[in-house]
Amino acid sequence: MENDTEKGVPSSRNSLSDEARNSNTEVEFAPIRSVKGAQLSRPTSQQSTASHSITRVRSQNGYGVSDDTSEKDEPAANSPGNDEDDSFLVGWDGGDNDPLCPRSFNVARKWLIVSIVSSASFCVTSASSIYTSTYQQMEAEFGNSRIVSVLGLSTFVLGIALGPMFFSPLSEFYGRRPIYLVAWSLYVIWIIPQAVAKNIATMIVGRFLDGFAGSTFLAVSGGTVGDLFTREQLQVPMAVFSIAPFLGPCVGPLIGGFINYNTHWRWTYYVLLIWGFVLLLAIVFLCPETYHPIILKKKAQMLRKKTNDERWVAPTERTKKSVLTAVGRSLLRPFQLLIFEFMVLSLCIYSAILLGILYLFFGAFPLVFGTIYQFNLWQIGLSFMGIGAGLLVGIGTDPVWHRCGDPRVCRV
Numbered sequence: 001m002e003n004d005t006e007k008g009v010p011s012s013r014n015s016l017s018d019e020a021r022n023s024n025t026e027v028e029f030a031p032i033r034s035v036k037g038a039q040l041s042r043p044t045s046q047q048s049t050a051s052h053s054i055t056r057v058r059s060q061n062g063y064g065v066s067d068d069t070s071e072k073d074e075p076a077a078n079s080p081g082n083d084e085d086d087s088f089l090v091g092w093d094g095g096d097n098d099p100l101c102p103r104s105f106n107v108a109r110k111w112l113i114v115s116i117v118s119s120a121s122f123c124v125t126s127a128s129s130i131y132t133s134t135y136q137q138m139e140a141e142f143g144n145s146r147i148v149s150v151l152g153l154s155t156f157v158l159g160i161a162l163g164p165m166f167f168s169p170l171s172e173f174y175g176r177r178p179i180y181l182v183a184w185s186l187y188v189i190w191i192i193p194q195a196v197a198k199n200i201a202t203m204i205v206g207r208f209l210d211g212f213a214g215s216t217f218l219a220v221s222g223g224t225v226g227d228l229f230t231r232e233q234l235q236v237p238m239a240v241f242s243i244a245p246f247l248g249p250c251v252g253p254l255i256g257g258f259i260n261y262n263t264h265w266r267w268t269y270y271v272l273l274i275w276g277f278v279l280l281l282a283i284v285f286l287c288p289e290t291y292h293p294i295i296l297k298k299k300a301q302m303l304r305k306k307t308n309d310e311r312w313v314a315p316t317e318r319t320k321k322s323v324l325t326a327v328g329r330s331l332l333r334p335f336q337l338l339i340f341e342f343m344v345l346s347l348c349i350y351s352a353i354l355l356g357i358l359y360l361f362f363g364a365f366p367l368v369f370g371t372i373y374q375f376n377l378w379q380i381g382l383s384f385m386g387i388g389a390g391l392l393v394g395i396g397t398d399p400v401w402h403r404c405g406d407p408r409v410c411r412v
Contacts, residue, residue: 117221118244124214125248133256137265159211164219169326175294183216195269227290250388257381
């Protein structure tokens with residue numbers, strides 16, 4: 001029927017055109033009416049996807065993504081429910097009020113999860129800078145120079161930079177909780193070689209692997225916060241999560257200063273090991289899966305098993321995804337944004353300069369305050385509290401900047 005309709009329209013136009021040329025009179029064209037039962041396919045061009053509201057685009061796992069995946073995800077040929085009938089498409093019952101939806105959790109539980117993932121981010125970045133307080137005792141034991149010691153700091157930060165490009169796409173396939181459990185377990189394990197290292201080479205390698213594993217919470221935790229709160233509620237929780245990884249480098253030298261001033265330098269890593277293990281227990285027992293597509297997928301599996309009806313399907317099961325493709329895209333996309341988006345390049349350069357200056361302080365502060373002003377280790381650690389105070393002022397004034405920016409965003 002559809003083919004007959006499409007073929008009939010051009011023929012009627014040709015006959016009208018011939019009549020107009022013969023009679024030289026004005027011809028009125030009647031509107032084209034669809035034949036009963038004919039169905040026109042929805043356009044899938046890029047123009048139709050570009051018309052979607054900008055409010056549907058959000059940040060997830062560190063990348064800008066849209067709810068519409070029709071451009072990049074191919075439909076799975078053999079997936080259940082791969083027809084035009086959406087009656088068996090699994091979603092939230094009652095929207096965010098569905099008991100399985102993370103946004104239906106009570107406020108106390110939401111903030112408990114936010115505090116755990118934020119504490120993990122805080123722990124990782126504290127571990128990056130707490131290492132600087134061990135220089136003096138470690139160099140005396142290993143007999144290495146200060147430049148070689150600084151490699152342990154640099155390799156840890158390098159691991160933090162590389163880890164998100166691998167862990168972020170994996171969380172889209174397996175969920176946030178499995179990635180948290182595996183990555184944080186590896187983080188705790190890689191602290192052990194640092195605690196028992198017999199040479200500086202072991203320390204440097206362990207530092208890199210530790211930073212790589214710990215970067216998970218810097219990359220994926222923001223998605224967990226977004227899973228728990230609606231857009232209107234997201235400002236304060238996201239602000240708390242955002243400040244945690246920046247406070248860590250400021251507090252690390254203070255904690256390490258007290259430890260290394262009063263006891264052996266290896267206790268620095270014993271404390272990190274205890275801290276990381278406690279957080280691992282909190283993740284295991286208190287952090288459920290919050291990634292909506294994975295929860296809906298499990299819900300669809302439960303319905304298929306309960307009803308013996310294979311037509312129940314989650315939205316993610318209607319698309320065919322490849323882990324290797326997702327990881328490859330995650331590796332390629334940052335460089336594409338840096339090359340083709342000048343604003344992204346500018347902001348990245350600005351952030352790199354700020355973080356570079358921050359980590360330069362870890363070498364400059366001990367030199368200035370320790371050599372010139374004769375500060376001991378814990379007093380040098382206190383000198384970093386000025387940076388932390390500035391961060392707290394910034395987070396405290398965030399609502400002011402938010403209110404100032406909202407009208408401008410609305411006008412755009």
